[in-house]
Amino acid sequence: MESIVRHFDKYLPLDDREKEALTSRLVQRQIKRKQYILQEGDICKYFTYVVEGCFKMYGVDNSGAEHNLTFTAEDDWITDIDSLHKERPSKLFIEAIEPCTILQLSKGDLWYLYTNYPKFDRNFRVIIEDKYIELQNRLLQTFSATAYERYESFIEQYPNLANRLPNTQIASYLGITPEFLSKIRNSRTHG
Amino acid sequence: MESIVRHFDKYLPLDDREKEALTSRLVQRQIKRKQYILQEGDICKYFTYVVEGCFKMYGVDNSGAEHNLTFTAEDDWITDIDSLHKERPSKLFIEAIEPCTILQLSKGDLWYLYTNYPKFDRNFRVIIEDKYIELQNRLLQTFSATAYERYESFIEQYPNLANRLPNTQIASYLGITPEFLSKIRNSRTHG
DNA sequence: TATTACCCTTAATCTACATTAAGCCTATTT
DNA sequence: AAATAGGCTTAATGTAGATTAAGGGTAATA
Numbered sequence: 001m002e003s004i005v006r007h008f009d010k011y012l013p014l015d016d017r018e019k020e021a022l023t024s025r026l027v028q029r030q031i032k033r034k035q036y037i038l039q040e041g042d043i044c045k046y047f048t049y050v051v052e053g054c055f056k057m058y059g060v061d062n063s064g065a066e067h068n069l070t071f072t073a074e075d076d077w078i079t080d081i082d083s084l085h086k087e088r089p090s091k092l093f094i095e096a097i098e099p100c101t102i103l104q105l106s107k108g109d110l111w112y113l114y115t116n117y118p119k120f121d122r123n124f125r126v127i128i129e130d131k132y133i134e135l136q137n138r139l140l141q142t143f144s145a146t147a148y149e150r151y152e153s154f155i156e157q158y159p160n161l162a163n164r165l166p167n168t169q170i171a172s173y174l175g176i177t178p179e180f181l182s183k184i185r186n187s188r189t190h191g
Numbered sequence: 192m193e194s195i196v197r198h199f200d201k202y203l204p205l206d207d208r209e210k211e212a213l214t215s216r217l218v219q220r221q222i223k224r225k226q227y228i229l230q231e232g233d234i235c236k237y238f239t240y241v242v243e244g245c246f247k248m249y250g251v252d253n254s255g256a257e258h259n260l261t262f263t264a265e266d267d268w269i270t271d272i273d274s275l276h277k278e279r280p281s282k283l284f285i286e287a288i289e290p291c292t293i294l295q296l297s298k299g300d301l302w303y304l305y306t307n308y309p310k311f312d313r314n315f316r317v318i319i320e321d322k323y324i325e326l327q328n329r330l331l332q333t334f335s336a337t338a339y340e341r342y343e344s345f346i347e348q349y350p351n352l353a354n355r356l357p358n359t360q361i362a363s364y365l366g367i368t369p370e371f372l373s374k375i376r377n378s379r380t381h382g
Numbered sequence: 383t384a385t386t387a388c389c390c391t392t393a394a395t396c397t398a399c400a401t402t403a404a405g406c407c408t409a410t411t412t
Numbered sequence: 413a414a415a416t417a418g419g420c421t422t423a424a425t426g427t428a429g430a431t432t433a434a435g436g437g438t439a440a441t442a
Contacts, residue, residue: 357419357420358420359418359420369419369421370420370422373420373421373422374421374422376420376421377422
């Protein structure tokens with residue numbers, strides 16, 4: 001619980017009432033590798049804070065291939081906002097890549113915090129804005145950079161994750177096959 | 192100015208003090224076709240509300256090709272959040288596709304509203320969340336759908352814009368060439 | 383120790399889409 | 413009325429990256 005309180009110090013720090021309101025509503029859970037916290041077709045119920053470990057969020061296309069949208073590791077948030085807000089079946093999966101410790105806030109509790117403590121509106125506005133920026137840069141890259149360049153950016157942007165994740169997951173994030181990633185890695189080191 | 196006040200009725204409607212605080216800070220401008228309100232390298236200064244007309248926001252890759260990230264028409268907001276927030280040079284252009292009427296809020300005024308009227312934190316949180324959802328769905332499509340499928344979705348999602356925009360702009364949004372869009376359109380109608 | 387399950391790599395072949403180039407049509411400018 | 417500039421289309425050729433297939437490495441079960 002301390003980690004999430006410290007997390008909010010990056011934005012507008014919480015006072016004691018706000019801390020109490022938040023932490024009393026958070027539910028801590030342990031998640032095993034390969035366990036899902038959201039599956040396609042489900043309605044997403046939680047906004048999830050990752051204390052320890054790493055998740056991937058991905059969609060599956062008509063031919064069954066997985067496409068990683070994001071990775072989420074320590075001190076970061078993950079949810080399918082579309083499904084959470086609009087209460088419609090999710091198109092996505094959120095799956096643990098490592099054993100994880102998480103803190104979850106239900107939609108009802110999140111709404112309660114928004115209504116009674118405006119600081120949460122502020123802090124989550126900034127959190128979402130930062131995520132929007134990430135996504136916008138990613139989309140721009142997807143359109144205007146080659147797979148080689150996207151791989152370079154990935155390494156630059158996620159130096160931690162680059163070593164933690166198997167190449168298959170990175171390939172799925174970059175929008176290429178593991179075979180082609182292998183080719184890229186090879187062309188970087190030799191020649 | 193009425194249109195923007197009505198716009199906020201979709202979220203938490205503004206009271207008289209909030210209306211006054213907002214409208215007294217908005218600056219109305221007329222923008223001609225092909226005029227920029229943001230160019231690559233500039234630091235984005237405004238959050239812009241479109242009263243009338245249509246803008247495109249795009250990036251240019253190493254070989255000079257344009258890639259449309261979004262279109263923004265009536266009753267919608269546009270800015271480069273990355274540049275506005277972090278005060279760093281934008282990688283993007285925002286250009287009028289049609290003659291436009293806009294209302295602009297400077298960063299300073301926006302911050303003032305956030306600090307003094309928490310409802311703006313709330314309303315802009317929801318606005319950004321909706322934009323995040325759009326972007327996430329677009330990224331998922333980009334990865335997992337063919338150009339044909341993406342064209343179908345575009346038409347479904349923007350029935351207005353599909354008729355208003357030249358095909359070159361739609362192609363740039365879909366991430367394909369106008370030539371290939373022409374092929375797709377043809378294969379839809381004949382066989 | 384064997385077994386299962388991933389994961390990484392190489393290489394041959396294939397395909398969705400890009401590139402180039404040309405021709406035609408309609409608006410806008412001169 | 414002529415000229416210029418966009419925009420749409422067709423068609424030939426080119427290429428980034430997919431697909432398929434196979435072999436080898438390593439970690440977690442049994």
